Amino acid sequence: MRYLLTISYDGSDFFGFQRQKDLLTIQGELEKVLSTILQEDIQIVSSGRTDAKVHALGQVAHFDTSKEIKDLDKFVYSVNSMINKAISILSIQEVPGDFHARYSSKEKTYLYKIFLSKGNEPLKRKYYHICSYNLDIDKMQQACKKFLGEHDFTSFCVNNEQLKSNVREIYDIHLEVKNEGKEIDLYVTGNGFLHNMVRSIAGTLIDVGRGRFDIEDIDRIFAEKNHQKAGKTLDGCGLYLVKVIYK
Amino acid sequence: MRYLLTISYDGSDFFGFQRQKDLLTIQGELEKVLSTILQEDIQIVSSGRTDAKVHALGQVAHFDTSKEIKDLDKFVYSVNSMINKAISILSIQEVPGDFHARYSSKEKTYLYKIFLSKGNEPLKRKYYHICSYNLDIDKMQQACKKFLGEHDFTSFCVNNEQLKSNVREIYDIHLEVKNEGKEIDLYVTGNGFLHNMVRSIAGTLIDVGRGRFDIEDIDRIFAEKNHQKAGKTLDGCGLYLVKVIYK
Numbered sequence: 227m228r229y230l231l232t233i234s235y236d237g238s239d240f241f242g243f244q245r246q247k248d249l250l251t252i253q254g255e256l257e258k259v260l261s262t263i264l265q266e267d268i269q270i271v272s273s274g275r276t277d278a279k280v281h282a283l284g285q286v287a288h289f290d291t292s293k294e295i296k297d298l299d300k301f302v303y304s305v306n307s308m309i310n311k312a313i314s315i316l317s318i319q320e321v322p323g324d325f326h327a328r329y330s331s332k333e334k335t336y337l338y339k340i341f342l343s344k345g346n347e348p349l350k351r352k353y354y355h356i357c358s359y360n361l362d363i364d365k366m367q368q369a370c371k372k373f374l375g376e377h378d379f380t381s382f383c384v385n386n387e388q389l390k391s392n393v394r395e396i397y398d399i400h401l402e403v404k405n406e407g408k409e410i411d412l413y414v415t416g417n418g419f420l421h422n423m424v425r426s427i428a429g430t431l432i433d434v435g436r437g438r439f440d441i442e443d444i445d446r447i448f449a450e451k452n453h454q455k456a457g458k459t460l461d462g463c464g465l466y467l468v469k470v471i472y473k
Numbered sequence: 474m475r476y477l478l479t480i481s482y483d484g485s486d487f488f489g490f491q492r493q494k495d496l497l498t499i500q501g502e503l504e505k506v507l508s509t510i511l512q513e514d515i516q517i518v519s520s521g522r523t524d525a526k527v528h529a530l531g532q533v534a535h536f537d538t539s540k541e542i543k544d545l546d547k548f549v550y551s552v553n554s555m556i557n558k559a560i561s562i563l564s565i566q567e568v569p570g571d572f573h574a575r576y577s578s579k580e581k582t583y584l585y586k587i588f589l590s591k592g593n594e595p596l597k598r599k600y601y602h603i604c605s606y607n608l609d610i611d612k613m614q615q616a617c618k619k620f621l622g623e624h625d626f627t628s629f630c631v632n633n634e635q636l637k638s639n640v641r642e643i644y645d646i647h648l649e650v651k652n653e654g655k656e657i658d659l660y661v662t663g664n665g666f667l668h669n670m671v672r673s674i675a676g677t678l679i680d681v682g683r684g685r686f687d688i689e690d691i692d693r694i695f696a697e698k699n700h701q702k703a704g705k706t707l708d709g710c711g712l713y714l715v716k717v718i719y720k
Contacts, residue, residue, distance in 0.1 A: 236595040281596060305591050314593035344555050346561035347529060348483040349600070 227294055228323050231256075231270070232316040238463065239354045241310060243275045243285070252313060253274075256287070259309045263301070264291050266323075266411055273327045273334065273470040274419070279462035281353070283337075284469040288327040289363070295320075299338055325472075327366040328447045333397065333417060333471035338428040339464045340410040354409075355428070356465035363403055363410070363436030369434040370399045372444040383420030386460070394418050399427075413468070422459050430457035474541055475570050478503075478517070479563040480532045483597045485710065486559055491534070499523070499560060503534070506556045511538050520574045520581065520717040521666070524707035530584075530602070531563070533587075535574040542567075548566040554614070580644065580664060580718035585675040586711045587657040601656075602675070602711035608682030610650055610657070616681040617646045619691040620661075620674055627698040628675055631706070632669030642667050646674075660715070669706050677704035688701045 233256070245257065253270060260268040272287040283394050295301045301386040305315045341347060341354035342361065350356065373396050380392040398415040412431065414424050429448065433439045439447075439457065447455045480503070488496040492504065500517060507515040518533040542548045545565050552562045588594060588601035589608065597603065620643050627639040645662040659678065661671050677694065682688045686694075686704065694702045 234593075234595055236598070283596075297547050309593070311593050311598050313594045314595050316592065345563065346481075346556070346558050348481055348559045348561050349530075351483070353596070 227292075228288055228290050228325060229295065229318055230286060230321045230325065230327065231318050232315055233282060233287060234314045235282050235449055236312040236352075237279050237281045241330065242277065242278045242280070243272055249304070250310075250399060252282075252285075253287075255310045255313055259305055261288060263304055263386060264293050264295075266292060267362070267410050271327050273331050273467075276465075276467055277462045279352070279421075280465045280467070281463075283373050285467050286331070286472075287323040287325050288321060288325060302324040327470075329469050330472050331418075332473050333415060334419060335413060335415040335468040335471075336339045336384075336419065336424045337466040337468050338412040338424055339466065340412065340428070340432070340461070342408050342410070352463050355460045357432060358406045359432065359436040361410070361432065362437070363401065363407075363435065365441060366431045366435040367401055367438075369431055369441045369444055370401060370412075372441065372448075373399050377448055377471065378451065379420050379448075381447045381453055381456045382430070384426075384453065388419070392420055393421065394423070401431075425460045426453070427454050428464070429460045432460070433457035474539075475568050475572060476542065476565055476668070477533060477534055477535045477568045477572065478565050480529060480534060481561045481563055482532065483559040483599075484523060484525065484527045484529070484686070485537065487525065489525045490519055497557075498549040498682050499529075499532075500534075502557045505537065505554055507536060509555065510551055511540050511542075513539060516562065518574050520578050520714075521713075523714055524669075524709045525710045526597050526599070527601040527714070528710075529714040532611075532714050533578070533717045534573050534720075535568060535572060547572060572613050574717075577719050578665075578717050579720050580665060582626055582660060582662040582715040582718075583666065583671045584643075584713040584715050585671055585707070586713065587659065587675070587679070589657070599710050602707045604679060606679065608629070608657070609684070610648065610654075612680065612688060613657075613678045613682040614648055616678055616686075616688045616691055617648060617659075619695075620646050625698065626667050626670055626695075628703045629670050629677070630695045630702055631669045631700065636667070639667055641667065641670070642703055648678075671712060672707045673700070673703050675711070676707045679707070680704035 243252045268289050270287040270289045302315045339354045340357050341350050344358045348357050369419040376395040378393050395415040402411040475683040490499045492498050492500040515536050517534040517536040549562045586601045587604050588597045589604050591605045594603050623642040625640050649658040
């Protein structure tokens, strides 16, 4: 039987999603509890890894088990009672054996949260990128449009030799300004994301907002296919995997 | 010279405000940085201790130094650059030598944050009390009025033999419901607070909201002068010291 989990987590204290020997990871904690409850060795496959300190509101993962889980609500309750409280199972459902949390996905949405402040912001520091610059939000909104559609995102990712192509399509990218202009939520939806891609786009948009780049510089950065030309890759703590949509 | 600091902190990782040997405390971190910058042994006096995991939006403390701090903004910037990022100095000002962060205070406001959810709430667990009960908010609002004015709060505090009196006056207490009813903010303003008093009031209000107590039970609990009769003392992580007002 194959089951699909929807998961939320606070990534602050984890060394990322992927299991690593002797380090606290989301995958490691999940597999430990699932294996205990199901009394067999469970390995999960996620829609994609998230880096250290990155959060999730709706990460998705599947796993196979020889057991049938009869009461799904009770199973969710049991996992949540036993697991590290920085992780929460939101739901579980049975899926066909050919469903794959990674390869069956067609769309993902990420959120990058920015908080404008010149101070330390103790209560926000693990959940936002704290930005001390004054930003031109209108210019950033316009710059967002440059990322829409199909592009080679080589300049906006950390190089990964294994990938055949760095072409991805962005379906939607926009900013939501909240909290009297102090909070900026960047939402990005696309068919797939390269390593550090949202964090690199977010850093580049901040550089537009503070006047280091013009809107047109984004065309140039795309064309140069060089990550060094993009804005700073922002910290993981501001990033949230919001949801994964499947075929 | 005596200076007054206004301070914000995320109490999650600290063993409370008060300095303790070999433990991470707000006072310890502050004194370490102030002593380094001012090149003399600085000891701070706060408006009152906060317990482990309790946060502050506007804690106040004073300290004495033989040095004159000429550029106050620059001093704040220096402290914030050097200090543990879970702490932020919001402001500093010079005060008269007879000003005392604790004894000169006439009013304090606390906030206790409650989040209604049956799940683990990974991203909220360090900043709210997570409450899985369905609550009757109207009844809780009415119950708040029972705490207004001057009372002996013996039933709503952890016993402290050193205090002459457990009589305190509450000037304002009310609930603010946010986020489609999922978030309840309890604000309490009074002339002084006993140990665990807000956390005990919050727990008692939840017991009213879930039907374990009637509104009239609060009169009875006050009269019994016994902490065991009150509702559960809620966890520190939901509590915030909002502000301290001085004479």
